[in-house]
Structure formats: structure tokens, C-alpha cells
């Protein structure tokens with residue numbers, strides 16, 4: 001039996017819930033209005049959880065349709081044994097030839113990781129993966145039959161970028177109506193970290209000036225395990241040995257408005273440890289994280305999705321900022337903190353992520 005006080009409490013909770021809903025709707029409307037005319041508010045698809053599936057493993061490949069990972073990377077590189085490379089390429093090619101779910105995906109949900117540029121393995125990957133069977137091509141648009149996004153590991157020099165674009169371009173030159181191919185490069189060697197600026201600038205300028213924007217550099221992936229091997233570091237749970245590399249990669253990617261995907265957490269049964277590392281990566285500025293097991297996807301997505309509290313904070317701040325701007329105040333107090341233009345930009349970043357997730 002609920003007492004009168006209990007009932008009153010229930011009633012008040014209900015009222016404040018409805019008030020909260022109304023308030024949220026009003027604020028969301030306001031944020032749409034504030035952000036819709038903002039050129040910096042470009043929203044592409046989300047990459048919170050990027051799941052690897054070894055291309056040679058038929059059973060795991062069937063799981064690409066049941067996972068809710070934002071991006072599935074069918075792997076031809078390190079997740080595949082050397083004597084299974086040909087099998088991996090064939091299985092992935094077969095999916096693009098026959099499966100409408102893969103064919104109809106327009107952005108980066110189904111991607112492929114090829115082998116490192118300037119290797120025979122990569123040449124063979126490109127030759128097979130970007131070559132639909134002619135009888136299938138007769139009845140289908142080429143854009144449905146090719147990977148829309150590729151991941152390119154161990155990118156250490158701008159020379160490799162040139163090699164890659166040239167090879168892809170040669171393979172694709174017969175298909176006039178090809179739309180864009182999204183690309184992620186890996187930063188996973190010491191020399192790659194040193195050459196990062198050069199690699200990004202080469203990829204951006206070559207794509208725009210020489211290849212008519214056919215190739216779109218979407219972002220970078222931090223290959224922490226290869227990087228550790230390369231710098232002869234020992235992996236630790238809190239990843240302190242990788243701090244510099246992670247921060248440098250974030251700064252360069254954000255400087256060029258690129259996505260940046262954090263390290264793998266190889267202890268895949270330890271979900272609490274995963275959560276801690278995901279939240280750390282999210283706070284540092286990463287856009288998402290690589291995962292190696294479907295069981296890691298939910299934890300990862302949650303950590304890279306702003307919480308209700310953060311969204312409320314952002315919406316309230318945007319409204320307060322708007323009001324203070326109108327009254328002529330650039331800086332003001334909101335929830336006990338000093339707010340000015342950088343805080344508004346941070347609040348908008350939160351809404352950008354929400355928009356991306358909604359788009360998916």
C-alpha cells in the first residue's frame with residue numbers, strides 16, 4: 001500500500017518527467033535551428049565501433065549482418081593467415097557479387113582491409129576485390145559491386161599513398177561512373193608517426209588535384225599493437241606507453257577534420273577493462289575504437305555516444321549562449337562554470353555525435 005506521501009512523490013516525479021520531455025524537445029528544436037546553418041556542422045556516418053572479421057572465416061563472415069557495429073572491416077591483412085589470403089579475397093569478392101545487403105550499403109558500413117601498400121599482397125587484393133565478374137556487372141551498377149571503403153594498414157610514407165592511388169586508379173579506370181572510395185590509413189609504425197603530416201597532405205592533395213576527388217581520406221586508425229612492436233614497447237593496461245602517439249594522431253586528424261579510430265583492446269573477455277579504455281579514448285578525442293569480437297560492440301558504442309546528461313548540458317548551454325549573445329554577454333555563468341565561445345563549440349561537438357548516431 002502506497003502512502004499519501006509516496007503517491008505525491010510519484011505524481012511529482014511523473015510531472016517532472018513530462019516537463020523534462022517538453023524541455024528536451026524545445027531545446028532540440030533550438031539546437032537544430034542553431035546548427036543547421038553552421039558550415040562546421042558537417043555530419044558523416046558514425047564509426048564508434050569498428051569490428052574486424054577475418055575474411056577467410058566463412059562462419060564469422062555471416063555475423064556481419066547480425067552485428068550492430070557501425071562499421072565492419074572484412075580483413076585480408078593480419079587477421080588472415082598467409083596461406084589463406086587468396087581464400088579471404090575470394091570470399092569477400094563473393095559477398096559483393098551476391099549479397100544485396102552489402103551491395104546496397106552506400107557509405108562505410110561494410111569495408112575491407114587490404115594488405116600494406118607497395119606489397120604484392122596488396123596488388124593482388126586490389127586486383128581481385130575491385131574486379132566484379134563480368135556477367136554480374138552486366139545487370140548491376142558498378143557502384144553496388146565495389147567496396148565503398150578500404151582500410152590501408154602500416155602506411156608509413158607518402159610514397160605508399162602515391163602507390164596506392166595509382167594502383168586503385170589503374171584498376172578502376174574502366175568504370176566511368178564510379179563514385180567516391182572512402183579510405184582509412186593506419187598509423188602503426190614509428191616512421192609513420194614521424195611522416196604523418198606528409199602522408200595526410202599527400203593523400204588530400206593527390207585526391208583532389210590528380211584524381212578528381214575519387215578518393216576520399218576519411219580518417220586514420222591507430223594500430224597500437226604493431227606500433228608497440230615497432231617501438232619495442234611493452235603493452236600495459238592503462239596504455240601509458242602510447243600516450244604521445246595517440247595524442248599526436250588525434251591532433252593531426254582533427255587538424256585536417258578527419259576521423260580517428262583508437263586502439264584495439266585484445267583482452268576481449270574483460271568488458272570492464274574495455275569500458276575504461278573506451279571512455280579514456282572518447283575523452284581524448286577519438287571518434288571510435290577498433291573491436292575484434294562482437295561482444296565488445298555495445299560497450300564501445302555506449303562509451304562513444306554522449307550520455308543523456310552530456311546532451312542536456314549541451315542543449316541547455318546552447319540556449320543560454322544564444323540568450324547571452326543577444327543581451328551582449330560573450331562570457332557568462334552556466335551551472336557554476338564560466339562559459340564562452342569554446343564551450344559552445346564543445347557543446348556543438350556533442351550534438352554532432354548525436355546527429356551521426358541518429359543518421360545510422
Ligand SMILES: CC(C)(COP(=O)(O)OP(=O)(O)OC[C@H]1O[C@@H](n2cnc3c(N)ncnc32)[C@H](O)[C@@H]1OP(=O)(O)O)[C@@H](O)C(=O)NCCC(=O)NCCSC(=O)C[C@H](O)C(=O)O
Nearest residue numbers: 052053054060063078079188223224225226264292293294
Ligand atoms: C579473438 C577471436 C579469435 C575469438 O574467436 P572465438 O574463439 O570464435 O570467440 P567466441 O567463441 O567467443 O565467439 C563467439 C561467437 O562470435 C563469433 N565471432 C567471434 N569473433 C568474431 C568476429 N570478429 N567477427 C564475427 N564473428 C565473431 C564466433 O564465430 C562465435 O560464433 P558462434 O559459434 O556462432 O556463436 C575472434 O574474435 C577473432 O578472430 N577476432 C578478430 C581478430 C582479428 O581480426 N584480428 C586482426 C584485427 S586487430 C588489428 O589488426 C590490430 C591493429 O592492426 C594493430 O596493429 O593494433
Ligand SMILES: [Mg+2]
Nearest residue numbers: 078188223226
Ligand atoms: Mg596492425
